[in-house]
Amino acid sequence: MPLLPSRSFVCRRNLLKVSKFIVFIIAMLSTPAMAIVKGAESPDLAKYSVMVLDDRGEMCSATILSQTVLLTAAHCVAHASDWRVHWRDVDGKPILIKPKLVTVHPLYDPSAISKRRKSIDLALIKLSDALPDRFVAIEVSDLSVLPAGEMVTVAGFGFSQEKNRKTLGKIRSVDLNVVQPYGESKFILWLRDAFSGGAGGCQGDSGGPILYKNKLIAVVSWSSGEGRSNCGYYTQGVILLPELDWINRFIQNSN
Numbered sequence: 001m002p003l004l005p006s007r008s009f010v011c012r013r014n015l016l017k018v019s020k021f022i023v024f025i026i027a028m029l030s031t032p033a034m035a036i037v038k039g040a041e042s043p044d045l046a047k048y049s050v051m052v053l054d055d056r057g058e059m060c061s062a063t064i065l066s067q068t069v070l071l072t073a074a075h076c077v078a079h080a081s082d083w084r085v086h087w088r089d090v091d092g093k094p095i096l097i098k099p100k101l102v103t104v105h106p107l108y109d110p111s112a113i114s115k116r117r118k119s120i121d122l123a124l125i126k127l128s129d130a131l132p133d134r135f136v137a138i139e140v141s142d143l144s145v146l147p148a149g150e151m152v153t154v155a156g157f158g159f160s161q162e163k164n165r166k167t168l169g170k171i172r173s174v175d176l177n178v179v180q181p182y183g184e185s186k187f188i189l190w191l192r193d194a195f196s197g198g199a200g201g202c203q204g205d206s207g208g209p210i211l212y213k214n215k216l217i218a219v220v221s222w223s224s225g226e227g228r229s230n231c232g233y234y235t236q237g238v239i240l241l242p243e244l245d246w247i248n249r250f251i252q253n254s255n
């Protein structure tokens with residue numbers, strides 16, 4: 001019979017996992033943090049979103065669908081084995097919560113971009129306990145298509161300076177225009193800075209809300225830049241209306 005790990009060994013292993021998240025939080029808190037390249041601080045949107053950290057040291061944003069259900073990008077959770085939902089309390093103290101359940105969309109394809117295949121880059125997170133009352137769910141839009149030229153608001157906790165982790169952790173937003181570089185799409189929203197100033201999503205903004213007329217129409221899934229940059233050119237989001245059946249089944253089955 002194989003020997004079971006001792007209780008002290010299990011405790012040490014769990015402590016090491018938690019310590020990874022704590023170190024990441026300390027790094028984010030060490031300097032003033034920002035998010036969204038060339039965006040603006042948006043404390044009014046903080047009630048709609050939290051952060052998701054993983055055991056690889058990566059961070060994403062997550063959008064609140066209910067007090068116990070969060071929506072994020074699939075690539076934010078699919079390649080890790082442990083996660084924490086993170087926010088700061090009213091006194092600024094960092095809170096870390098282990099999710100009850102994490103589910104990736106069945107049509108998520110991690111090779112979709114390189115192989116030019118369709119992928120639904122979404123994941124759902126279930127919490128054991130409700131979020132504090134200061135967090136609220138965003139109403140989902142009943143639109144699945146927006147014409148080119150329409151303006152949306154993109155928000156997230158990601159980098160405001162590409163590859164600079166010290167600029168993570170504070171919610172910011174920017175208004176971007178809908179574009180259609182490959183024609184009309186009913187599952188992906190393509191966005192660009194109307195003034196070509198380099199504004200847009202960046203690393204860490206994935207899973208953040210994309211709002212149209214104050215309703216949630218999509219969540220951030222991807223960004224690109226010019227030259228060697230990965231931010232500030234295109235921002236892409238997964239449109240939610242076609243995925244509502246999947247979302248509602250998760251909510252019903254996880255209760």
